[in-house]
Amino acid sequence: MSPHAPTTGRLLIACPDARGIVAVVAGFIAEHGGNLLHSEQHTDVEHGEFFMRVEFDLAGCDLNQSNFADTWGPVAARYGMQWRAQWGDQIKRIAICVGTQPHCLQDLIWRWQAGDLRIDIPIIISNHTTLEPLARQAGISFQHLPIDGDKPAQEKRIADTLKSVNADTVILARYMQILSGEFLRSIDIPIINIHHSFLPAFAGGDPYRQAYDRGVKIIGATSHYVTEELDAGPIIVQAVIDVSHRHSVADLRRKGRDLERMVLSRAVRRHVEDKLLTSANKTVVFE
């Protein structure tokens, strides 16, 4: 059974460490008829923080989306838990923002079409029209929101669009625009970015040129949640590939494209399967 099956519930918890929390969580699920399929707990002893993810079979379980908050709430309150629950038949609604480069978008569309990513893509948004045909061909709505010299206004239109399609996640698939803190606060849903370098090396613009100029022997890509500080949010996935003096900047870009789409899709998968918690600007990644 996949860790993201329509017949399972998933509960993620972060709270101050205390004795007996695993027993309480596992006991609660068992009492309500849920069989645990995967459970993993991590305690950050340095900071006294407790993290847990459980996935349980919904067959024979009396917990569901409508009764969970009431049932679980008092327990969670006792331990000061931050938590979120996902139910198997819930599918994340992911809006994708793109610029002019197709590879990351195309890869996400492929995986979605192949059934590898169980998501809905209600909208693809771009400040260009370059990728509109790709969206149309896949049968996905495309919204052209040009900047036209007024970025705050454009960001407002993006926020409205996200709201209108009820998106719960945004993927920046090489969107190439810096989003304002105001925008981030206004939408208040997770945003996943792909940066084309091994962060924190080569943050900012044209990282392949930077990597070429520095003469590195390995290039990387980094997917992270977006925060106000550019390229500094919690890292979800990183991967690298060897390069040599024989590679031009164009070669690095070409090789990097493969990395970028691989890294972004892995990050999206982790997000979609509810395997990520963030704490202190880092991710806890459950396997």
Place this chain on the structure above:
Amino acid sequence: MSPHAPTTGRLLIACPDARGIVAVVAGFIAEHGGNLLHSEQHTDVEHGEFFMRVEFDLAGCDLNQSNFADTWGPVAARYGMQWRAQWGDQIKRIAICVGTQPHCLQDLIWRWQAGDLRIDIPIIISNHTTLEPLARQAGISFQHLPIDGDKPAQEKRIADTLKSVNADTVILARYMQILSGEFLRSIDIPIINIHHSFLPAFAGGDPYRQAYDRGVKIIGATSHYVTEELDAGPIIVQAVIDVSHRHSVADLRRKGRDLERMVLSRAVRRHVEDKLLTSANKTVVFE
């Protein structure tokens, strides 16, 4: 805190899957005053098998090596559990069998000397005397047990030696001899081998020559628990490295040595930290 600290207990469980086991285990530890530091559960839904590892703080916990079997036994019996518990102050007693090649032995000795591997090495056994100086230099007893044309007799002497030093694990650090099923059954403690190929490719003798002749572009090393069938036991760790047509067999051997010692030491670490269960000729590796 390291996952292998002297102040923690570790419990590993394998049993048929059933509802509520996690709650039972976590509840048991909590009732006895133990705080869970790490817990991970995996259910193999295909085979209906349940695997779990918990690590708990012994401070304030009334469980210990002498009372655990009696206290935990009835619970374990109810679920048909196979289990083993390790207590922080227990240190594995690891005998190392070697041939004439020093690199894997040397690496283990280094890590042991550096405090990276918290183990005792009561004896190094070899059918050659080549590595005796290395053992002596490290202050470790060395037992020369030549085969002298009578392998069963030599294996008997190995078994006696292992027993006399009270070893609980054997590492074959390039021992280069096939051990008989009779020997394996007689000692009945885990044996970890390093095979110098990416198993199941190139099982048997001279795998680097085989790899060279096949013209592979990647070579590997595999550490596994030893079973009666040669090179076919549960795999613990594998790793690989790129090679090219420029590499001679000698180059592959040289590059392979780095892989072998890395892979073997990772496997030993997993074993020493009680992160391994075996089932159906595979390992479950807890993180």
Place this chain on the structure above:
Amino acid sequence: MSPHAPTTGRLLIACPDARGIVAVVAGFIAEHGGNLLHSEQHTDVEHGEFFMRVEFDLAGCDLNQSNFADTWGPVAARYGMQWRAQWGDQIKRIAICVGTQPHCLQDLIWRWQAGDLRIDIPIIISNHTTLEPLARQAGISFQHLPIDGDKPAQEKRIADTLKSVNADTVILARYMQILSGEFLRSIDIPIINIHHSFLPAFAGGDPYRQAYDRGVKIIGATSHYVTEELDAGPIIVQAVIDVSHRHSVADLRRKGRDLERMVLSRAVRRHVEDKLLTSANKTVVFE
């Protein structure tokens, strides 16, 4: 400048080793006004074989496709050279055979559309119709050649099709049919296959199931030239990815798809850029 630019010539040579060959080759190119951009020579001293690849700027060079054989022939004959020359404006004509799985085909089409692979794809051939829409959408001819119980006849039709489109290379992008020696001899052009395992491990059918059953910690993919012996031809590219006990066979297949398309596209790139020589069932890969 890319190593595969339309303004360069490429000459590949294999012959018995002899003193002075590099000077002869480099001198010949220089005498004819060609400036060497890349040159690499490898001598297999074990077998006394000499391999060389040179790439030279055609600007100011009086060598070309029509005069080269006559000019170079006598030199090559003196050293018993096997050689082939490629001229910048020649584009390989690559026929792609597929089954029902789209990922490798899709990836090749995409790189071709993005300009990453400078090739012509005159035809996509399949024994199924599943991928016809994908071919059509990309504007590539699709030929459905079902087996219908008579494989020799179908192979004959494939051979005729390859001839009719003047293909110089065949890519088996998960074609999933074993080709007969008769067929291979009849077409006599290079065939590149992608095998979904780390060969020679798990040759034959359903390698992901085999890998799952063996409990390996790494899975791989291998691209190789096809020879009569199944899965035993010269290896061009291999790559691997980590897996764990948590991964089902379906997970291995999913993760493997990423490997397969990456490995196949790298192999095709090496072939297209004339960076491969084969000798003694191995490839010499020039960088």
Place this chain on the structure above:
Amino acid sequence: MSPHAPTTGRLLIACPDARGIVAVVAGFIAEHGGNLLHSEQHTDVEHGEFFMRVEFDLAGCDLNQSNFADTWGPVAARYGMQWRAQWGDQIKRIAICVGTQPHCLQDLIWRWQAGDLRIDIPIIISNHTTLEPLARQAGISFQHLPIDGDKPAQEKRIADTLKSVNADTVILARYMQILSGEFLRSIDIPIINIHHSFLPAFAGGDPYRQAYDRGVKIIGATSHYVTEELDAGPIIVQAVIDVSHRHSVADLRRKGRDLERMVLSRAVRRHVEDKLLTSANKTVVFE
């Protein structure tokens, strides 16, 4: 035959690109009876620079260390070449500077003892005495040169020591002191450093703590030639390893040690086998 055999000569060349250089070089070697075993040429077309490395069999060759400069000099002058030649029986004299951490030193000693690195180690220098026993045990001279508050004076003593033992290379095997530009200019021989991060990420002090705080999913190590700008010299080798939220700073350090010694030893090997040229603060690495 190894690319570093006592029976071969090696010539490295960097010069402005010009037509026919490969022919000139190869012709020169051939005229003097040398058979080329490996040759590789790279032209940086962006900067119009030509790089070449040839390795040739000395058997039957009338070139040698004493006549080469006179014979080759006029040819080299014609093309404005920078060049260096190494003769098979020349062995690099490598001084190693260390601090208190043994792993990199130990690894180098080991490879030297195993015959993997064909070098002389005339001296090990440290500002501490911690690693003196390690040096003594290996039979290598150890020079304790404490800083005692006067770094210029200490650097002067290092320079004198290097000169007295006729060192041609310095390895900083976790020396942990920044060397002054004055010192670097005074010794004027290559210095290889290992930095415990994936440069340019986490330059400067305590990179594992920096990596931990940033929450990266991969850590790296970088070996580079030392220049006046800290951690900014030409990169020779880089490698990385995956980490997760489960790893403490101590875990990163432990895992990093394996990377560091691997990366440093690969860099030293490239240097010792005369496979490195530097240009514009980058390395050209011949295979």
